[in-house]
Amino acid sequence: MITAIRQNLKQYWGYDQFRPLQREAMEAVCSGRDSVVVLPTGGGKSLCYQVPAMVLGGITLVVSPLISLMKDQVDTLVQNGIPAARLDSSVDYGLQQSITDALLSGAIKILYLSPERLLANGFTNFLRQLDVRFVAIDEAHCVSMWGHDFRPEYRKLSVLREMFGDRVTIGAYTATATELVRDDIAVQLGLRQPLMLVGSFDRPNLIYRVKRRNNLVPQVREVIARHKGESGIIYCIRRTDVDNLCASLSQLGYKTRPYHAGMSDDARRMSQDAFVTEQADIIVATIAFGMGIDKSNVRYVIHTGMPKSLENYQQESGRAGRDGLEAECHLIWGGEDYGVWKRIIQGSEDSASEISLKKLSGIYDYCNSGACRHKELLRYFGQDAEYDSCSACDVCLDELEPVADSLVTAQKILSCILRLEQRFGAEYNALVLTGSQDHRILLAGHDKLTTYGLLKDEPKQAIRNWIDQLISQGYICKSGEYSTLGVTPKGWTVLKGGETPRLLRIALGKAKESKVSTESWQGVDKPLFDRLRAWRSEKAVSMSLPAYAIMTDVALRNIARFRPDTKARLLLIKGIGNKKLESYGDEILNIVVNHGGGAVYAPVVSSPKQSSKKKDTKEMAYEMFANGASIEDVATATLRAQSTVSKYLVEYIEDNRITDPSAWVSKGDFDRIKKGTAELSASGLTPLFEHFEQQIPYTTLRIAIACLANRKK
Numbered sequence: 001m002i003t004a005i006r007q008n009l010k011q012y013w014g015y016d017q018f019r020p021l022q023r024e025a026m027e028a029v030c031s032g033r034d035s036v037v038v039l040p041t042g043g044g045k046s047l048c049y050q051v052p053a054m055v056l057g058g059i060t061l062v063v064s065p066l067i068s069l070m071k072d073q074v075d076t077l078v079q080n081g082i083p084a085a086r087l088d089s090s091v092d093y094g095l096q097q098s099i100t101d102a103l104l105s106g107a108i109k110i111l112y113l114s115p116e117r118l119l120a121n122g123f124t125n126f127l128r129q130l131d132v133r134f135v136a137i138d139e140a141h142c143v144s145m146w147g148h149d150f151r152p153e154y155r156k157l158s159v160l161r162e163m164f165g166d167r168v169t170i171g172a173y174t175a176t177a178t179e180l181v182r183d184d185i186a187v188q189l190g191l192r193q194p195l196m197l198v199g200s201f202d203r204p205n206l207i208y209r210v211k212r213r214n215n216l217v218p219q220v221r222e223v224i225a226r227h228k229g230e231s232g233i234i235y236c237i238r239r240t241d242v243d244n245l246c247a248s249l250s251q252l253g254y255k256t257r258p259y260h261a262g263m264s265d266d267a268r269r270m271s272q273d274a275f276v277t278e279q280a281d282i283i284v285a286t287i288a289f290g291m292g293i294d295k296s297n298v299r300y301v302i303h304t305g306m307p308k309s310l311e312n313y314q315q316e317s318g319r320a321g322r323d324g325l326e327a328e329c330h331l332i333w334g335g336e337d338y339g340v341w342k343r344i345i346q347g348s349e350d351s352a353s354e355i356s357l358k359k360l361s362g363i364y365d366y367c368n369s370g371a372c373r374h375k376e377l378l379r380y381f382g383q384d385a386e387y388d389s390c391s392a393c394d395v396c397l398d399e400l401e402p403v404a405d406s407l408v409t410a411q412k413i414l415s416c417i418l419r420l421e422q423r424f425g426a427e428y429n430a431l432v433l434t435g436s437q438d439h440r441i442l443l444a445g446h447d448k449l450t451t452y453g454l455l456k457d458e459p460k461q462a463i464r465n466w467i468d469q470l471i472s473q474g475y476i477c478k479s480g481e482y483s484t485l486g487v488t489p490k491g492w493t494v495l496k497g498g499e500t501p502r503l504l505r506i507a508l509g510k511a512k513e514s515k516v517s518t519e520s521w522q523g524v525d526k527p528l529f530d531r532l533r534a535w536r537s538e539k540a541v542s543m544s545l546p547a548y549a550i551m552t553d554v555a556l557r558n559i560a561r562f563r564p565d566t567k568a569r570l571l572l573i574k575g576i577g578n579k580k581l582e583s584y585g586d587e588i589l590n591i592v593v594n595h596g597g598g599a600v601y602a603p604v605v606s607s608p609k610q611s612s613k614k615k616d617t618k619e620m621a622y623e624m625f626a627n628g629a630s631i632e633d634v635a636t637a638t639l640r641a642q643s644t645v646s647k648y649l650v651e652y653i654e655d656n657r658i659t660d661p662s663a664w665v666s667k668g669d670f671d672r673i674k675k676g677t678a679e680l681s682a683s684g685l686t687p688l689f690e691h692f693e694q695q696i697p698y699t700t701l702r703i704a705i706a707c708l709a710n711r712k713k
Contacts (some may be wrong), residue, residue, distance in 0.1 A: 007626050008054040012080045014577035016623045019044040021199045034170050034191040039199040041175040041318030049136035053110045058131035062112045064138045070112040076549040081579030086112035115153045140172035144184035161190035176311045201381045205321045207514045208373035208393040213334040214461045223330045230299035234284045237305040246284040259285035276546035278537040296323040297553040302330045306337035309359035310380045323554045326517040368472030370504045392514045403503040410501045416451035422486040430463040466503050528595045529560035568633030621648040628663040646699045653706040661707040673704040
């Protein structure tokens with residue numbers, strides 16, 4: 001089973017290694033066991049059900065919530081040479097009929113459906129006619145009312161077990177699910193003793209930064225400048241914010257498109273198509289955008305407002321760096337964001353509003369935390385980090401520094417709140433502490449208070465940050481419609497000097513480069529990468545396909561790192577399988593050879609983040625043989641003698657019980673050898689070699705005899 005899984009993974013996707021828990025998830029499906037799989041965005045979740053679909057017989061159904069997401073995944077699968085299709089409201093009648101016929105004939109292996117289409121009257125009867133072996137439910141957190149994106153239509157998927165009985169395996173897949181949500185998913189779908197696989201929520205390739213909002217457009221431009229010409233998503237809370245920010249950035253010359261529910265379907269589709277084909281670098285959107293795309297090379301995600309929960313933030317920010325390369329997640333927020341979300345939650349008819357408010361407090365605490373961002377996210381999802389410093393967040397990169405005398409600063413802030421009789425909000429308190437000449441302060445006589453101007457040497461923004469940090473640590477509370485500040489019992493302890501808060505300020509200087517960013521570019525020929533990326537963009541536009549469906553950034557960087565000059569070497573690059581080699585191999589090699597510099601004769605590792613230990617030569621040979629590479633090609637790629645490689649091939653045939661030698665032996669020679677072995681009474685290669693008058697080489701004889709021996713086993 002595992003051999004078939006590996007062969008399909010390499011043949012269609014060009015990968016030779018599993019990401020964490022992928023192997024276990026695939027083996028569960030292939031052995032007929034139901035499962036709930038929780039892997040972070042970018043953790044290779046979709047492969048967990050796509051690869052088994054190619055190993056199993058029959059048809060795999062994939063239930064997905066959005067048409068655009070289904071389209072992207074089907075386009076990518078077809079590009080990889082996999083017979084996949086989708087049935088949804090955007091598919092015209094003629095194509096639906098063709099897909100229906102192909103399903104009945106068994107010509108399609110993977111069918112994507114929305115839950116509404118799957119459960120439509122009459123369609124369930126059609127599905128019962130098909131040889132369905134496996135049903136994968138993507139975005140499975142939508143099943144549970146405890147999830148952050150509950151969808152009633154997903155709840156109805158409980159009929160799947162009744163529809164197909166025990167003959168069909170069901171797998172549920174999501175990027176975000178607490179233990180409560182996971183258990184609810186299993187119950188609602190009627191899963192049979194499901195295997196629960198929960199990966200680490202840590203995304204070490206993501207660089208987290210949190211900044212207080214003060215001058216939004218320059219703050220956004222600062223992030224974009226670190227990712228010139230690369231793809232990025234900018235999230236806004238309101239539609240008007242999307243339109244305004246998009247217009248501002250477009251006027252400044254950025255290739256930007258808007259996306260929100262107030263736009264027409266055609267306008268949204270045009271924006272999305274421009275983004276995925278890389279005609280636009282930036283999409284400015286409300287939070288609805290992102291679930292509908294499978295774009296792997298988003299290099300940064302900016303939130304211009306605080307999300308409504310850490311689950312939402314983990315999923316939205318997780319749309320960056322899905323290819324495993326470095327990406328930046330930058331959260332720009334303001335204290336008023338909390339009030340905006342609170343009003344939205346309280347104004348909704350959501351029965352779980354109390355849970356939502358608790359989650360809102362969680363993201364607010366995260367924004368004000370002085371702890372490692374990665375550790376904070378892991379802790380929220382019930383996991384622990386195995387490192388002291390992540391080297392990939394503003395805290396661990398020392399972009400925030402402790403305030404020299406946190407106790408005195410905190411006492412000044414708390415004293416001001418008390419002097420103002422706990423009747424004013426954070427902004428007003430900050431103005432008093434800075435010694436502002438605001439007319440409201442002068443009119444109220446608050447310029448006469450002893451706390452007036454106590455922090456006059458500090459920027460107002462820094463004081464606002466410290467107020468929020470004190471709120472998050474429980475020293476200050478907010479109450480009422482206007483979020484007036486009050487001192488808590490913990491705050492009184494600080495005033496008496498019995499406890500010292502931890503206050504941070506933004507360090508001066510540019511943002512530091514993270515370790516993951518440095519490593520991912522190590523050895524990459526940047527000009528060659530840029531040429532390859534330009535080629536991919538042109539190809540995407542001409543073929544009306546997402547750029548990442550043609551070639552991932554990981555593959556392009558490794559091509560630019562190792563500069564392969566033959567198809568055999570190109571096939572060793574992670575992300576290039578037989579279909580992509582056939583479709584684009586000649587064009588890529590032409591670009592590489594014309595660029596110059598010569599090939600780097602080193603085994604290709606899967607990614608900079610994985611072990612630096614060189615891949616075993618024999619393992620590399622096995623991978624190439626699995627894709628039909630010749631002895632000559634493998635010898636060239638591995639820098640081994642053909643005699644050594646021929647031994648590898650015979651061992652590969654024996655280990656994997658290969659019975660078809662057609663990739664290495666002609667049909668004519670194989671038929672002659674088969675007949676010769678039956679006629680000769682003597683065993684061994686030499687009598688056979690002499691029988692054919694030394695016309696068939698020993699290597700060919702060994703290969704053929706190994707395959708014949710496997711046929712008898």
